């Protein structure tokens with residue numbers, strides 16, 4: 001792995017003299033074909049170079065097992081998600097499990113503007129598809145992403161009607177269903193596994209933390225054993241399982257969070273989203289932070305890059321990474337506002353991985 005040319009410029013400096021700038025580069029299997037302009041004495045030269053490229057076990061040259069590449073490989077093109085707000089609530093809000101919800105929860109902070117629970121599912125899909133086709137010119141196929149609140153928290157009959165409205169849209173290839181680990185059962189999973197015969201269906205659970213003391217403090221209303229059970233049962237039905245983990249929750253040290261890499265690696269997870277804690281206005285966790293700032297390990301962007309890379313090195317290379325950090329509009333955030341777009345965050349982390357010659361699973365055992 002150390003043969004991977006992490007910094008092209010250094011390589012070219014050695015062999016060509018002063019590099020001007022790469023003109024373009026193309027990957028062909030395991031060779032990188034690069035065209036560069038360079039200067040030797042006073043003359044400018046043009047040269048084609050072939051460089052070996054490290055292909056990681058997940059089949060790409062990216063230094064982590066990117067979920068987006070997995071989807072592209074599986075479908076043959078980029079698959080875009082369309083968020084749906086189906087008007088669900090949450091057992092941690094309506095009193096079944098608790099009131100008030102998780103202390104960090106503010107669904108408004110991530111619900112896209114085109115998402116409106118007052119319109120029908122089909123209309124939301126239609127609007128979301130239109131929106132994404134403008135945003136991503138080559139977007140052709142979509143997954144309906146049931147994102148807001150707990151999207152399995154209803155009777156099976158009602159869930160069928162809701163999901164099937166989304167699947168009725170010609171551009172929808174499948175479902176991504178975000179929910180809580182205590183809002184699923186074998187009857188629902190059986191139905192979803194039957195749907196999965198014809199569509200791509202994945203269930204995404206909020207894990208948030210592997211520690212019961214943290215789950216209690218953030219008022220999750222369930223313990224980690226419930227999370228493990230839901231993930232294992234879902235995988236047992238042959239469904240891909242996603243998970244969501246938050247870094248920086250109160251009372252967790254850096255070592256606690258690093259330890260989660262090996263705990264998570266034991267689970268039959270297909271994909272994982274990683275988020276830094278974002279403190280939203282008018283949430284209980286923002287109040288907790290104001291009262292007990294010493295309990296929160298909030299990392300700035302530079303420190304977070306190294307933190308998340310350390311975590312990836314300890315994580316199983318089999319788990320696909322869907323997200324490395326979160327982004328919310330600045331008006332929602334109380335503290336530690338990075339003010340950097342997701343694509344820039346991702347580029348920064350990948351560049352730092354190259355600088356460190358790091359890759360997912362490098363220290364996984």
Ligand code: SF4
Pocket residue numbers: 090091092093100101102105106148149150180206
């Ligand atoms: S389970 Fe999800 S929707 Fe419910 S309160 Fe917690 S974060 Fe919010």
